[in-house]
Amino acid sequence: MAKNIRIERWSGAALEQFIPELARLRIEVFRDFPYLYDGNIDYEKKYLQTYIDCPESVIVIAFDGDTVVGASTAIPMKYETDELKKPFIEQGYDLDEVFYCSESVLNKAYRGLGIGVKFFEQREAHAESLGGFKHICFCCVERPVDHPRRPIDYVPLDQFWNKRGYVKHPELDTIYIWKDLDDVDETPKPMTFWLKNER
Template identity: 80%
Template sequence: MSNNISIKRLSGAALIDYIPELARLRILVFRDFPYLYDGDIEYEKKYLQTYINCPESVIVLAFDGDKIVGASTAIPLKYETDEVKQPFVEHGYDPEQVFYCGESVLDKNYRGLGIGVKFFEQREAHAADLGGFKHITFCCVERSVDHPRRPADYVPLDTFWNKRGYVKHPELKTTYTWKDLDDSIETPKPMTFWLREDHA
């Protein structure tokens, strides 16, 4: 990893000072495929408030000097919304024993430096510090292979996730709703979960 990059792990109210910059970064990165998210600052601030309110949450920040260039979130599944918890409940998982990794966003100029690995390592370390989790999970959006905005050189992150020990679970699905760049209204998007077995 570049010597210019530093990684910081924060929880709860320690995030307050970083919310505006985190919101800006999320909107910027999530405009790209596969999310194509047409976001706004006020929604992002409200979303990130969940992590401020939960003392067991974590956000891992990547800095280039004083500038935030990446962020990665996670929280015990029991604090998440019903749309996130329900697939696990329906398939016999105990939400108390699942740790949920929200998302990772990274300025494209800083990719390929090992920061994505650090994001997973730090979130997994936080889960271990909290203790009691049998599974760590995250979800990703499903887009068709012939989607008109799919870049010709787009490479899914499946291999990277597999190397981290995560396995795709097609039976664990939910939907998130947001407005795509080409749409005038919000529409539901299919999301599929990936799991890694952990030791409680």
């Protein structure tokens, strides 16, 4: 990692000071494939408020000096939306035993420096510090291979996730709705979960 980068875990009301930067970064990063998210600041601030309000949540923040260049969120599944909880309930999981790694966003200039690995390590360490979790998971959007906005050089992160110990679970899937770039209306997007069992 670059010597000026530091990674810190933040929770609760102390996050308030970073909300504008985190919202801006999420909108910037999620515009790219595969999310193609046409976001807005008001929605992002409301979304991030969930992590401020939940004492068991965490946001791992990457700083270059005093500048926020990346962030990664996580929260116990029991505090998440019904859309996310539904497949786990249907498959018989105890939500109290599932820890959800929400998203990681990182400025393009800082990719390839090992920050993504640190994001997973810090979120998993937070889950361990809380105790009681048997599963750690995240989900990602499923886009068709012939999607018109798919970059020619796009490489899915499957191998990276496998190296971190996560396995794709097609039986754990859900639908999320958002507005793609260039679209007029919001449309449903299929999402699939990846799961790692705690030792």
